[in-house]
Amino acid sequence: MDHAAEWLEADGLGGFASGTVGGVRTRRYHALLLAATTPPTGRYVLVSGCDAWIERDGQRFPLSTQCYTPGVTSPDGERRLETFSLLPWPSWRYRLEDGAEVEQQLFAVHGSPRVVLSWKLTRPAPGVRLVVRPFLSGRDYHALHHENPAFRFDARQEGDSVRWHPYDGVPEVMVRSNGAYTREPLWYRGFLYAEERDRGLDCVEDLASPGSFTWNLSAGEALWSLEAASGVAADGRPELSTEIARLRAAERARRDAFPTSLHRAADAYLVRRGAGRTIVAGYPWFTDWGRDTFIALRGLCLAGGRWDDARGILLQWADAVSQGMLPNRFPDSGAEPEFNAVDASLWYIVAAYEYLAAADAAHGQVAESERRTLDNAVQRILTGYADGTRYGIHTDRDGLLAAGQPGVQLTWMDAKVGDWVVTPRIGKPVEVQALWLNALRIGAAASARWGALLERGTAAFGARFWNAEGGYLYDVVDVDHQAGTVDAAFRPNQIFAVGGLPFPVLNGPQARQVVDAVAQRLLTPLGLRSLAPGERGYTARYEGGVAARDGAYHQGTVWPWLLGPFVEAWVRVRGGSAAAKRQARDRFLAPLLARLSEAGLGHISEIADAEPPHQPRGCPFQAWSVGEALRLDQVVLATVARRPAHAARGALAS
16 A cells, blocks of 8 residues: 555535545645635635544554654654555544554545545444544645734634634635534644655645544544535534435445446546536646647546536537637636637537537437537637637648747647747647648538648648658648748657547558557557657656756656557557457556556546656646546447447538
C-alpha cells in the first residue's frame, strides 16, 4: 500500500475532498472541504484537514499525521494504518497498540458542497474516546494561508451544528456532529506540502483550529458532517444519524450502478455549470477547458452511455461559437473567455457528430430542434475558419487550415514560459489538418459548400505531409507560414491521421508505416511520448520548477490520452478484426489499467515521465486520460458487433 497515493471524492459541483492514503497532506489542494462557490469555479479551501486521536486508559493514540517544515512528521498516526480501501469510498482501518481497531470513512455528497466523515470501533471496547481538531483556512484553492489577526475563531452553535465564518466573502463552514464541541483556538504553523516544494512553488502554510470535537466511541459511531453553508439552515433537518444513513444509502446505490471502475472514475469529471453541465479537465487544479471537454466527452459521456450529459454540454457550448471559434478556457472570475485554441472548435464538431450517431443508434431519434442547433454550430465553425478568424486561422489555397502567430500557443501542445512558446507549431500542424478534414466531411452532409474544399484539402494532405525519407508524417508544414518549409520532429500528432477520429485521412501502407514508427519510437505502457528520444529538446523527466516542467511538458513527456488514438490506429491498420482488438486490449489497454492503483487511485494521471519507470506526473486525476481509456474499453476494442458511428442513422455525415 503506497501511503503517498492520492484519493479523490468529487461533489459534482467542481468541489472535492482529496488527500493521501497515509493522511499526510502533500499538496495545497488536499482538503476535507474544498467547495466551488460558482460551480465549477470559485473554489475555496474551507477545511484543510484535521488531527484525530484516540484516548483510552490515560494513553493517546494518534490516527493522523502532518508534515511540518523543514520535513518533520507528527504525530505518528500513519504507522497505525493497517488497510485502506477505495470502494465504495475511502476507508481506513487503524490498529492501536492495545488491540483496538478503528475504521474511518469519508464520502462526498453528490450535488452538495458537503463531506461526511465517520469513525467506529470494529469490535466493542470500553473507555474509547475520539478527539478531532479541524484545521480551517478559507482561502482560494490556488493560494496558501498564513497566520493573521483577521481570522475569526468564534463559532455559532445551533443544536448539533457549529458554524464558523472565518472571513467576509468566504462561505461559512457548518459542522454537524453527534459529539461535543469545545472552543480552543490555536494556530498550527508551518505545514509543509512536499508536492508543492517539488514543483518549485510556495509550500508552507499556517492553519487555524478553533476547537475540538469529542465522542465516546465505545457508545457508538462518531459522525462528522462538513458543509459550505452559505444560505444553508440547520433548522428543520432530520436527526443527524438518520440523515447520514439516508445519504450513505443513496450514495452507495448511485456508485453501485456504475458497471466498471472506469465508469465510476468518469463520474468525477461531470459537474454542474450554471443550469447545465460541463467537464472538469482534471483534479486538483483544472476547471473546464474547451479542448479537453470535447475530447473527454467522447469517452466519459458517449462510451459511458451518458447521453443526457453529452447533449447538455454540446447544446450549452453551441451558443458560445464566436467567429468560428469556441472558448478554450473560462477564467475563474473577472476576465473574458479565452479563445486561444485552433482545435477546440474542430473537436466540438467531432463530438457533436459522434453524439448524434451514438444517441440515434442507442435510443432512437434526437429531437429535430437539437439536431438543428448542433448542425448550425458546425456550419458556423466551418464558415468562420473558411473565411478566416483570430490568430491567423484561415483556409489556405491548398484547402488545408493554416493557423498561428508569434507568442500564441494554439494547439494542444500549449506550454508557455513567460514569452517563450515552447512548441509554437505555427503553420499547418498535422493533427489540425486531420481534424479539419474530418470536420469538412461531417459538415458536407448538410452543406454542399464543403465538398470541393474537402477534396482539395485531402489531396494536399496526401501530397504534402508524407516524409518519404523517414517513412512518417511531418509535424507541421508551411512552418511560420513560409511555403514549402517543414518541421520533421517525430511527434505523436501524426497518429490522428490514422486513428482517434471518425475518418482516417491516411490509409494503406503509409498508414501502417506511421503506426509502426509511432509504436517503435513513442509508445510506453502509459501512453505516447510527446517527442521521440534523440530529437532536439527531448526531455526524459518532468521535474523541477515551473519553467523546467513547462519546458518538458510536450518535449518527451508521456500523455496517456494519446493511447486512445494510437490503439484505434493500430487496430484499423489490421483490419479491425476481433483478434486484433483482443490483442490490443492485452498489449496496450491492460498495462494502462494496471496503473489505476497508482498515483490518483482509480484514475489515470495527466502525464508521466518519458523514461522508465514512467513516474506519473501532473494532475493525478485527468478527464481525457480516463475518457480515452473508457472509449477504448467500451467502443474501440469492443468485440461485440456495434453499429459504426459513421453509419448511424441521422448523423451529421454519412
